[in-house]
Amino acid sequence: MHTISIIVYILAIYTLISVLNIISVYPGEKMKKLLLASILVLGFVGASNATNSAEKVNVYSYRQPFLIKPLLNEFTKETGIEVNIKFANSGLAEKVEQEGKYSPADVLLTVDISRLIELVNKDLVQPIDNDIIKKNIPAQYRDSNDLWFALTTRSRVLYSSRERVGRLGEEFDYMDLAKPEWKGRICTRPGKHAYNVSLISSIIANHGEAEAKMWLKSVKANLARKPQGNDRGQVQAISEGLCDISLGNSYYLGKMLNDNNQKNWANSVYLNYPGQKANGTHVNISGMAMAKYAPNKENARKLMEFLTSNIAQKMYAEVNFEEPVKSGIKRSDLVASWGQHTADQLPLTAIAKNHTKAMKLLDEVEFDL
Missing domain, CATH: 1.20.5 (Single alpha-helices involved in coiled-coils or other helix-helix interfaces)
Incomplete structure (x- = not known):
């Protein structure tokens, strides 16, 4: 009471x-x-x-509330449990750490594997040994100690100019960005952004640290401008003729196509899945974990189970233009229209282990300067 x-x-x-x-x-x-x-x-x-004494569950989220609100409304409709959302654009782990055992957080929703690992390393989450969640989430997309679980995947793709490049073939790989033919033609957001750090970490895992460093040097030499902006900004640069190819997450194409002010950007590019003849396309995740001191633990468990259910996986993927991790759930029609692809089978934990090395290489080649 x-x-x-x-x-x-x-x-x-x-x-x-x-x-x-x-x-x-x-x-x-x-x-x-x-x-x-x-x-x-x-x-x-x-x-x-x-x-x-009303039933409730408190969610701390890196994802903007409007992106997940439809899901949470459906959960409340099914269970009667009220969901309170606290959005954090950054510093979510620091906030939970400062609150300590008095934190009201029950469920933590993040994007990018590195942010989930940060929560684990700071001892801010607790394991949840749940048969329903384990059945719904493949082993590749969950922690071996049950500390975090993926909800959707997003691919790190290449956007190419329809006018000046066309579609890239299936044989095109991330490593090809280092070739001299792309000199002055590549755009990207800062190398130290989490999305690029994870990609570089995967290259280290697949090719070794020395080759990854050489690749970074060559890609930097091929840039059309200093790394800046976000993934959408790179597609805008392509549409304006500033560069011909860019790195970006796949779901941004869906967001741009549904934005009247950005639709022209989206229509100026093709989305390409690299690495189809090599290791596969690098994928990252959105994910969830139960807060270490969750005051509403049972309700948190129910919400986490719900987020892996058929209806939630379908809604989550469609609203965010991502791909569900649960087997048998179809991609949205729009995402499916971008084509089939094979994802890199590298375990996400292996990528996370190379995070520090990736940051070190970025400093050594002065990629963002």
């Missing part, structure tokens, strides 16, 4: 005792009025307690 409920109950009991004492002195009409007053007080107590 919440502290406020206990206080209200004590006041109610005190009031009722006082009423009973007064009734013995003032019978008749006054007694009726006092009895009515006591009933009202007890009614207030009941309402107050019902409000304070």
Whole structure:
């Protein structure tokens, strides 16, 4: 019972005792009025307690609320559990760490494997040994110690100018970006952004640290401009003729096609899945974990189970133009129209282990300068 409920109950009991004492002195009409007053007080107590004990679950999210609100509304509809969302554009791990054992966070929703690993390394999550979740999420996309679980995948693709490049063939690989033919033709956001760090980490895992460093040097030499902006900004640069090819996450094409101000950017490029004749296309994830001190642990478990269900996986992927991790759930028609592809089978934990090395290489080649 919440502290406020206990206080209200004590006041109610005190009031009722006082009423009973007064009734013995003032019978008749006054007694009726006092009895009515006591009933009202007890009614207030009941309402107050019902409000304070309402079922809820608190979500801290890197994902903007409007992207996941439809899902959470469906969860509330099915379970009656209210979902409170706290959005963080950055510093989510730091916030939970500062709150410590008094944190109200139950479920943590993040994007990128590196951010999930950060939560694990800071000891901010707890394992959840759940048969339903494990059945729905393939082993490749969950932590071996049950500390985090993927919800969707997103591919790190190449956008190419329709006019000046056309579609890249299936044989095109990330490593080809280092070739001299692309000198002055590549755009990218900063190398130290989480999306690029994960890609570089995968290149280290697949090709070794020395080759990854040489690749970074050559890609830097091929840039049309200093790394800047976000993934959509690179597609805009292609549409404006500033460069011919760019790195970007796949779902941004869906977002641009559904934005009247950016549709022309999207229509100026092709989306290409690199590495189809090599290791496959690098994929990253959006994921979830249960907060270490979750005050509503049972409700958190129910929400996490729901997010791996058929309906949630379908909704999550369609709203965000990503791909569900649960087997048998179809991609949205738009995402499917971008073509079939094979994903790199490298375990996400192997990518996360190379995060520090990737950051070191970026510094050594001064990629963002």
